[in-house]
Amino acid sequence: MAIIVLYFLIGFLASTIGAIAGLGGGVIIKPVLDFFGDFNLQTIGVLSAATVFSMATMSLIKLRNKDVKIDKIVSSILAGGSILGGIIGKAVFNFIAISLDIPTITEIIQSSVLAILLTLIFVYFLNKNKLKSFVFKNRIMIFTIGFTLGFFSAFLGIGGGPLNVTVLILLFSMNARDAAINSIFIIFFSQLSALLLIAFTTGFGDYDLSMLWYMIPGGIFGGLIGANITVKLSNTQIEKIFNITVLLIISVNLYNIVNVVVTL
Secondary structure (H helix, E strand, C coil), X not given: XXXXXXXXXXXXXXXXXXXXXXXXCHHHHHHHHHHHCCXXXXXXXXXXXXXXXXXXXHHHHHHCCCCCCCCHHHHHHHHHHHHHHHHHHHHHHHHHHHHCCCHHHHHHHHHHHHHHHHHHHHHHHHHHHHCCCCCCCCHHHHHHHHHHHHHHHHHHCCCCHHHHHHHHHHHHCCCHHHHHHHHHHHHHHHHHHHHHHHHHCCCCCCCCCCCHHHHHHHHHHHHHHHHHXXXXXXXXXXXXXXXXXXXXXXXXXXXXXXXXXXXX
């Protein structure tokens, strides 16, 4: 019973914070599950994708009748690019983790790259008021940006939330709340494609999904509550939640890297 409650809370808390700040939840779930070490990297990817997809679905349903701004053209093109990038990113991940059979090295690479990216994102948010933002309109460029987001998100197994939010603010001049909501829109399609890719290729038979039935309800409730909260917060409050969460995730990733290296 204790482990059931634990994994429900992981899904719930990650999804609540993910829905509020546009992080998606995967960027929290991945390093936390790495920390507990109960599942292999491939299973963690499925647990994260399914939980985040349930969160994104419920968040979008809840936000449907709210006064929110989703740039469907930009976000749809980004989502399309992220789907293609996600397929290739997952293929690269499978080659390294499965074909080369080096899961430990893969975990170190994932955690290191994620820690570096999140550190850059954290530094950007601390200085973003001093930096110029842009408004990209070229659809090929937007698709390419989406492709890059999808590639890193799939390879790292994180859903892409913090990358999405940063890109939407920097390259499309969105405020924190609009970036968070549009990030959830992109995450919905990227995680749906990731799950469909697994379903139509390897299937789910080789994964230990025993905790999935507790993490998905956590994702659903987290998505509902997070969506209610995010429309009530100011942009400054959302940015603070985003920054604090990113800093905590960096710390967990650094711990995971040291822990894996020590056990080699």
